[in-house]
Structures are given as C-alpha cells and as structure tokens.
Amino acid sequence: MKIVALCGLLGYGYDENSLKNAFMEKVDYLGVDAGSTDPGPYYLGSGKSFTDRNAVKRDLSLALPLALKNKTPFIIGTAGGAGSKEHVFWLKDIIFEIASEQGLHFSLGTVYSDVSKKYVLEKLKSGKVINMSNYFPLSETAIEKSEKIVSQIGVAPIIELLEKQVDVIVCGRACDTAIYAAPLIKNGYDEGLAFHMAKIMECGAMCSEPVAAADVMQAYVYDGYFELTPANPIRRCTVERVAAHTLYEQSNPYLIFEPDGVVDLHDCVFEQVSERTVRVKGSRFTPAKDKTLKLEGVKKSGYRTVSPAVINDPLTIEELPKIINTVNEFVKENVKNTINDGDYNLAYKTAGGKESSLSIIIDVVAKTQEIADTVCALARSRMLHCDYVGRKSSAGNLAFPFSPSDIHVGEVYEFSIFHLVKVGNLKETSVCEVENV
Amino acid sequence: MKKLIEYTKILRSKNAGPLFITFDLMFDSKEKMEYVMNNLTAFAVANAYGVKESDVSIIKYQVVNSIKITFPRKNVSGSLFDDDIYGCQQHIPLSNIEI
16 A cells, blocks of 8 residues: 655645656555644644645645545645644635635545533543643643643544545644554554554655655555655655654654554664665554543633844843843832733843843733733833943943834743543544535 | 763754653764763753753663653743743753763
8 A cells, every 4th residue: 555645744845746756656545744733832722823824725736636636535634733623624725725726526524623621621520631741730720721622633533534435634633643544544454554654654754865844755555564765766765764753752762652552663673675765564553451632722821022132232241130130120110000910921031141142032921912012111111221330331231123122922822731531432522524525 | 071962963852742852862873872871861861951850761762873861841832931842952951961
C-alpha cells in the first residue's frame, strides 16, 4: 500500500512536481496534518488559524483535484490549526471555494471533536482524568473557566468514515498519527508499523535530507515492514534522519503513546535499502488496558497591550531595575482610584544587556483592553522620562522603533486543560458527518 | 572540563507538548555519547534550569548516538510568564554545563 503525506503542515507549502511524481504510481491514501499546539493557546481560544488562508488554499487547490481524479481518499487532520468547530468550518469554507472554482464534486466526511465542560466535569468527578504533568492538575474551576475544549481523536472515527467510502475527510483536533495510521489499520496492517510510519510521515519530508517540512513524503507499507522515499528526487531518506525523527518533540524516543495503546521501538531496525529509501521493521504495538483521549482546553487570561523599545545607554541599562521599580510604583499610585490592583499584570520582557543594547517589551495583560491600554501608556511614558542617579541622557530613556508605540494585541488565552481522560469508547467525543459537495 | 555543546553535533530544545521541554543531544561518535551519558547528571541539569532533580529524565537513544533530556516546563507554553512559546531557545544553560 502506498501512502503519501502532502507536507508537514497544510499551508507550509510543497513542491508541485513532488506531488505529481508521487501520483505517477497509484496512491492508496493521501494525508496532511493541518494543526499543532506549538503556536500556543491563542488559536484554539480565538478560533483563528496560525496558518494563512491563501497558503492553505494554494496547497489544497493542487492536491484536491489530483486526489479526486485518481480516486485517492484524502485525509486532513486538525483543521484550521487547532481543530475546534470554528476551525473545521474555516477549512471547509476553503474546500467549498476550491470545489466551486474548479467544478469538483465529491463526498466529504467531517469529524468534529469538540467536547463540553459537562463531559470533562463528569470525567473529573468519576476519577477518569490523568495528569500529563504533576505541575498541571485539573480543577473544576479550570474546567468552568474554559472557553473551548477539544479532544485529540485517534483512528476510530477516521476508519468509520473510510468505511463509508468518502473521498475527502476533514478532522477536528486529531492525533497527527491518526491521519496516516487509520487507512492501514482499516486494511488490517500491523498497528505498530502503522503508528510508527504515521509518526514519521506526519512531518512530511522532515525525515529526509535536505530536511524540509514543506515537501511530499511517501511510505510503502508491506507485510512486516515499511519503506520511506521522498517524492522529490533532490531529497533522500537516511537511517540517521528517519531514526532521529522519533526524538523530535517526543519525551521518550522509544515509546509512542496513542489513544489505542503504545508503540515500542526498542527492537526497531532501520535499514538503508537504496540511496533514497529506508526500510523500517520491528515496531511493536501493545493495546492499552485503559483507552485514553487527550483533551486540550483554553481559558481567557485577559487582553494585552505591549510597547516594544530599545535602550542603548549602558548607564540606563545599569539602572533598569530601579527604573522598573519607580514605574511600577507610579502606575499603581496613578490608577489606585480607577483600576483594581488585581485587574492588570504589568511585566517587562528584556533581552540583551550592558555589552550591547537591551530590548525591552512593556507587557500588560488586563481584564479589559481599555485597562491594558491605560496601564501600558502610563508605564511607557513614565519609563521614557524616568530620572536616575548619574543620568546624562536626560531627553529620554527609550528608543521606540514604531509609531504608534503601543500595540493593542487583543484577547489572550492560556491552556486550562491538557489532560488525558479514560474512555469507554474511542469514538465517544467525536461526531461524524457525511455530505455531498 | 569542556562545555557540553563542544561534545555535540546537534543540541536543541523544543516543546514536547505545552507542559514539557525536551532536549536532543546528538553526537558524531558512540564514545562521545557514552562519555556524556556517564558524566552528565540529572543534578547538573536540574541546577542549570532551577527544576527538581527527580523531574529530569535522561534517556540514551543509541540508534543514532543521541541523548534525550526532558523535564516539565516551569511556565506552561503561552502562559503569562512564558517567554518562549515553542521552547526552541531554551538550550543555552544546558550547552554551558561543564563536564
């Protein structure tokens, strides 16, 4: 069976000729991951994508017609970057636009994976929540404050849609591996090999030289082993790159944890079978006693205003701790009758030091945008003109690179939930729909 | 005594999810990997980052002459006091450990 990964992330781009090369042979399934938590909690909270709409449209408008023409099911994981309902709608809107522009008709399967606060509260009360880190426990308050919660679905809902023979599948939040492992598991292939292949494929051509997330990767899966060959002839897979890939972003290089179980790579063998191809075997799957799904939730922490500036004078840099103290006291005194103490957080992010220049970002996160604006403006103006002992540059302390100097960033989110929950059924958080486009 | 960075071919940091930070150390020989594995302690790593020694995991991945170090982030990615969302610029204190 031949599986193709379009690229490491939908919207990051790929070489058009690589895709055409890949389709010179029969491709059984095409996949692409479209999301990540790497860019932080903002995107899930705001419903926006960290990928660019035009870039995503470019990547899809070449791949979609090719997949349909060749009758290759096309599976897209974690739509819109974060995979909530809003993100799925965002991606589907792009797909509908392409379909209408190119006159494409197909059956479209969607997996929604949002979960309610009630669902998580019940899991917490019945002792079915597992902490990923001891420093990040889950409380009822954290659940109540969450604005969006999604579950990372595994292979089960994707298999359900593949069995309905849809042409294209758009997933909400999904395990990166589920995209590529689902078609293999549906067709009875070994789960250890399926998940291991998927773990490598989900980053596109990252497992090749020259390394690139932005290119097409191919996996050929056989009974007992799989082989990886990049679609672009300028790249080659090497044992070192493929083996090293299981280190990337994982806490343990020997174990890949999945909702269904764990893949053990201790006995895995990597073999260079030709100049551009690596063969992998020996990845072993053990089903989990307790099936688990990972939940991701975010809460709003306020609204942000920042003011970036640079200090070049070493005398000012030396006195900075005292200046910051003066500014903090001034702001507190100035707003004492209008803003509650706990309604804003005033911080300073600095880089550099006396030897060079120092960059400083005045960072305010507050209950409202208005409060953030007020506190930031006061701190910025006070810091600009703050006097200190031995000051010679008495016209101003800060070089502002921009006018306006203050940037209204808007809403700020933080992770409130990042936990595993034990599930009776791996489909209990997902809803599958099929429609004709 | 040499800095850890001098033994490695690759020394990088990255999130392993928003709650953990992970470091990959890759070497151009098995000998260097073994030397570092035998001389780098969880205590030294914990000290360099101000975390608990018992939270530091050091795993050898000899398939590609590598060592992986992981511990929980002090500030969860994207939280108010975090200043490296992807965690990919956290490797300097580790690079400077002398062994």
